[in-house]
Amino acid sequence: xxxxxxxxxxxxxxxEAPVELRCNYSSSVSVYxxxxxxxxxxxxxxxxxxxxxxxxxxxxxxxxAEFNKSQTSFHxxxxxVHISDTxxxxxxxxxxxxYIPTFGRGTSLIVHP
Amino acid sequence: SQTIHQxxxxxxxxxxxxLSLECTVEGTSNPNLYWYRQAAGRGLQLLFYxxxxxxxxxxxxxxxxxxxxxxxxxxxxxxxxxxSDSGFYLCAWSVTSGSSDTQYFGPGTRLTVx
Numbered sequence: 001x002x003x004x005x006x007x008x009x010x011x012x013x014x015x016e017a018p019v020e021l022r023c024n025y026s027s028s029v030s031v032y033x034x035x036x037x038x039x040x041x042x043x044x045x046x047x048x049x050x051x052x053x054x055x056x057x058x059x060x061x062x063x064x065a066e067f068n069k070s071q072t073s074f075h076x077x078x079x080x081v082h083i084s085d086t087x088x089x090x091x092x093x094x095x096x097x098x099y100i101p102t103f104g105r106g107t108s109l110i111v112h113p
Numbered sequence: 114s115q116t117i118h119q120x121x122x123x124x125x126x127x128x129x130x131x132l133s134l135e136c137t138v139e140g141t142s143n144p145n146l147y148w149y150r151q152a153a154g155r156g157l158q159l160l161f162y163x164x165x166x167x168x169x170x171x172x173x174x175x176x177x178x179x180x181x182x183x184x185x186x187x188x189x190x191x192x193x194x195x196x197s198d199s200g201f202y203l204c205a206w207s208v209t210s211g212s213s214d215t216q217y218f219g220p221g222t223r224l225t226v227x
Contacts, residue, residue, distance in 0.1 A: 034215065043203055043218030044157075090157065092216075099145050099164070099207060099214040105156035 002027035002093050006104035014112050015083055021076040021107045023091030033074040034092040034101065035065055044090060050074065061085070086111045115140035119204050119219035126226055132177075132191040134222050136204030139185065144206040145214065146187040148179055151201040151221075163187060199226045 007022040025031065032051050036044040048059025055067040065076045074091060091104040116139045126132060138144050148160040159172045161179035169179050176195060180188045187204060202222045207214035 036216075036218075041201075041221070041223065043205075043220050044216070045218070046215055049215060094214060099209055100159070100162065101214070101216060103157040 002029075002031060002095060002102050004091050004093055004102050004104035006089075006091055006107045008107050009105070010108045010110065012110045012112060013081055016080050018079050019077065019081050019085075019109065021089050021091075021109065023074045023076065023104060025072050025074065025091075025093045025102075027072075027093060027095060030096045031093040032096065033065075033067060034094070035059065035063070035074070035076050036090045036092060037061075038088040038090065038106075040087075047076070047089070081109070081111050083111050083113060085109060115206075115217065117204060117206055117217060117219040119202075119222055121222060122220065123223045124225070126194050126224065128196055128226055129193050132189070132194050132198070132224070134189040134202055134204075134224075136187040136189075136219055137185055138187075138206045141185070141206065141208055143184060144208050146181060147205040147207075147216065148187065148189050149203040149205065151203060153200070157203070161189070194226045196226050199224055 003026050005024045013019045034049045035047040037047050038044045047063050048057045050057045050067045058064045063078050065074055067074050088106045088108050090106045092101040094101045118137050146163045149157045151157055163169050163181045166181055177191050204219040205216045207216050
């Protein structure tokens with residue numbers, strides 16, 4: 001079985017500041033890694049995913065994430081946030097060959113002007 | 114392109130009443146379908162998933178049930194709602210590709226049980 005830990009339930013940050021949202025996972029098999037964003041009262045949208053290859057993955061809206069196998073982490077970063085980035089962010093892992101993801105509990109990113 | 118629809122968008126129901134939430138997907142064939150529940154301040158809880166017509170797997174025992182009468186239709190039901198059934202219900206689909214599945218979510222249904 002696998003598990004996902006999002007270490008921060010809430011991250012407040014000022015506009016134009018950098019941000020990092022942390023995600024750690026545990027799994028006995030290789031996994032695929034995802035970040036999703038959820039704006040208020042909407043469904044989730046895919047931000048980016050890591051399947052294989054380069055450990056630095058670039059996604060939509062200027063976000064990127066780095067897969068670190070030794071630390072079993074997949075932290076999400078953005079060098080300069082906007083007010084519109086205020087949302088809930090979910091990290092998810094899917095074991096190779098499975099179609100059932102495990103989601104973290106989410107991190108609420110709050111961008112202040 | 115693929116789209117996913119959920120309805121209704123919001124629903125207020127009394128305790129003990131029945132429930133039917135519908136999800137349909139367009140633009141793809143034989144998708145994997147999922148029902149999630151998101152309670153306030155909590156993450157996503159997978160309720161049911163389906164890999165084909167009539168094939169339903171339940172992840173959490175509860176008073177909810179799911180059905181897949183057509184390839185791209187997924188229905189969440191209950192005979193008698195409980196207060197604890199309140200939450201935000203999300204339907205999602207995926208298609209297995211290279212052994213990894215990206216999930217595509219619908220807009221959700223906000224259910225309040227009073």
